[in-house]
Amino acid sequence: MKAEPLLEIKNLHVSIGEKEIIKGLHLTINHGEIHAIFGPNGSGKTTLLNALMGFSGYEITGEILFRGKKMTRLPINERAEMGIGMSFQRPPAIRGLQLRKLIEASTERNGDLIEKYAKALNLIDFLNREVNVGFSGGEIKRAELLQLLIQDPDLILLDEPESGVDIDNIVLIGEYTNQLLGRRVERGKRKTMKEQHREKLKSGLIITHTGHILEYIDADIGHILMEGRFACQANPREMFRTLKECGFNECYRCFRKEEAHG
Amino acid sequence: MVKSKTTQTGDLDLSVYREEAAEHPQLDDLSQISPEDQKVLLMTGVDPMGKERSGSFFQKDHSVIHCTANFEGAEIMSASEARKKYHGLTEYWGKAVPVDKDIYTKRAEEHQEHGYYVRSLPGAQVYYPLQACLYLTEDRLAQDVHNIIIAEEGSSLNLITGCATAPGVRSGLHVGVSEFYVKKGATVSFTMIHNWAEEMAVRPRSAVIVEEGGKFISNYVCLVPARDLQMYPTAILKGKGAVATFNSVLLAKPGSYMDVGSRVILQQEGCRAEIIARTVSTGGTIISRGHLRGEHRGIKAHLECKGLLLSDTGVIHAIPELEGTTSDLEMSHEAAVGKxxxxxxxxxxxxxxxxxxxxxxxxxxxxxxxxxxxxxxxxxxxxxxxxxxxxxxx
Structure with a gap:
């Protein structure tokens, strides 16, 4: 028997006001798969993630199923509780709320874990700072990762994890995004690596404009999003290579040609 | 009653309040007060055990029932007693807040029942705070106090004042005149926490004189508001390099009306001031004022009023005022009201x-x-x- 997909999107349409941004999208993410979505600016990448998370301001038709359960109308926090977590590209700053307090309020997991991951992500001093207030691009991304590592979701939505991040940070962010996705298993434990792998493996949906994050994370399936539709599905590394050489112009050419042929 | 928004007005009918209160017996120790009262005190920052405090003053209605100083460098006593001891305190009494300023200051002069006198001696560093509590336990009672706070040259003083009503009290009047004198190079940190019954009317009247190099920091917290609260403490920075900071945190519930501001007058070279007010209304009215007046070149001052309005029946009216009387000064403000x-x-x-x-x-x-x-x-x-x-x- 085939296992139930983790996330299923069926004929999803998303509009902001009168404007339709996502125009009939289908996607299935199975347990343990990492999907990467490439797309030019304005193609609807962030809208897709925001609609999956349930943010306000979007008109949605179609179906979103998580572990077979319809979640199209569920409030954001219930989606989070079901096991969906998101790293924001530009999260809001919250005055007067310390990062530590936010993490403690949103989890019942013990405090040692917060210290452990904060230390690993060079964020110890940031635990007592106000959430995202005066954080640099890299600091924001590391703080998002810290929150997700504690939250430990089964499906991780990453919105441009490499944007605004310098080279030193991107290595660290890549490393801990792998940890978050359950890609880092250690040898020599009681359980075999395969067993550990099966237990820890998480699923991911990564949105990337530049694709650089894929130098650090092994995505399984790549998609090109153009004008609210998936234009192409392929090996993400090959996609990234082609995009590096030709940019999205080549995608547009292909997209137009296929559209013309119906 | 329609109240004018441009200036603080709206006199109360003072005839509805009782003038006479029962005398309360003295307590050797603040921990002897009832557990219910202790709970209220804790909510105003006053520690009944006097832990980590340099001294305590406790006034219940019209009686000072407890007063101790645990630190040599500081004095704390009833203001009436201090007047007897120090020749009427003529240098200070009514000098920062004129007796005839308004009907409340006049009333406080006529009816004054104690209030506290706090003084840090020259050079004394009073690390642990002194605490003073003004407590109302009888319904419809008027409490009129006059407080004098003096930080002598080079000293530093930390004072927490808690003003509250006892459980079961619904209404009453609290009038408090407070005069602060921050002398050369001295620092005063003053934290006031109000915790009122829903029908209370409250009229603090405060002024601060800061001399050269002096520093005055005020923190005002009112999260359990009265029906009618009006205050506009003013700091006059008289000496070079004097500094004043006012922080206020206010919460207005349905039925409460708070007209609260802070004013700083910067008169000398190098003076600096900052006023920050954060207000939240869940249905009450808050008028959040601030006034900076720069009278000397090169002064710097900033004013911030931010309001969160959580209900359609509430009102937050931010009125920041900047007034410069000379060129070459730097004053700014930031105001925001929203959800x-x-x-x-x-x-x-x-x-x-x-x-x-x-x-x-x-x-x-x-x-x-x-x-x-x-x-x-x-x-x-x-x-x-x-x-x-x-x-x-x-």
Missing amino acids: IAQEEVEYLMARGLSEQEATALIIKGFLSLDIVGLPPSLKKDLEHLIEQTEEEAL
Whole structure:
């Protein structure tokens, strides 16, 4: 028997006001798969993630199923509780709320874990700072990762994890995004690596404009999003290579040609 | 009654309040007060055990029932007693707040029942705060106090004042004249916490004189508001390099009317001032004022009024005023009134918090001013206090 997909999107349409941004999208993410979505600016990448998370301001038709359960109308926090977590590209700053307090309020997991991951992500001093207030691009991304590592979701939505991040940070962010996705298993434990792998493996949906994050994370399936539709599905590394050489112009050419042929 | 917004007006009918109160017996120790009263005191930052305090003053209605000083460098006593001891305190009494300023200052002069006198001796560093509590336990009673606070040259003083009504009291009048004298190079950190019954009328009348190199820091917290509160403390920076900071945190519930401002007059070279007010209305009215007057070249001052309006029946009216009387000065203000940003709520919800939990955390953050000049332990107490009061309020 085939296992139930983790996330299923069926004929999803998303509009902001009168404007339709996502125009009939289908996607299935199975347990343990990492999907990467490439797309030019304005193609609807962030809208897709925001609609999956349930943010306000979007008109949605179609179906979103998580572990077979319809979640199209569920409030954001219930989606989070079901096991969906998101790293924001530009999260809001919250005055007067310390990062530590936010993490403690949103989890019942013990405090040692917060210290452990904060230390690993060079964020110890940031635990007592106000959430995202005066954080640099890299600091924001590391703080998002810290929150997700504690939250430990089964499906991780990453919105441009490499944007605004310098080279030193991107290595660290890549490393801990792998940890978050359950890609880092250690040898020599009681359980075999395969067993550990099966237990820890998480699923991911990564949105990337530049694709650089894929130098650090092994995505399984790549998609090109153009004008609210998936234009192409392929090996993400090959996609990234082609995009590096030709940019999205080549995608547009292909997209137009296929559209013309119906 | 329609109240004018441009200036503070709206005189109360003072005839409805009782003038006479029963005498209360003296207490050797603050810990002897009833557990219910102790609970109220704790909510105003006053520690009944006097732990980590340099001295305590406790006035119940019209009686001073307890007063102790535990630190050689500081004096704390009834203002009436101090007048007897120090030739009427003529140098100070009515010099910062004129007796005939308004009907409340006149009333305080005619009816004065104690109030406290606090003084730090020259050069004394009073690390642990002194605490004073003005407590009302009888319904419809008027309490009129006059406080004098003096920080002598080079000294530093930390004072916590808690004003509150006892459980069961619904209405009453509290009039408090406070005169602060911060002398050369001295620092005063003054934290006032109000915790009122719903029908209370409250009229503090405060002024601060700061001499050369002196520093005055005021933290005002009112999360359990009265029906009618009006105050506009004023600091006059008289000496070179004098500094004043006013931080206020206010919460207005339905039925409460708070007209609260802070004013700083910068008169000398190098003077600096900062006024920060954070206000939240869940249905009451808040007029959040601020006034900076720069009278000397090169002064710097900033004013910030931020309001969160959580109900359609509430009103927040921010009135920041900047007044310069000479060229080459730097004054600015920032005012904002609005609701909680949806984006912030949804961000926290994405971490698994419910909408209510997210909203409460954001409000908590909004009100948690970084209160400066306090010992860390007290700062922690105060944060806890803000959290507690808010949980009850929301």
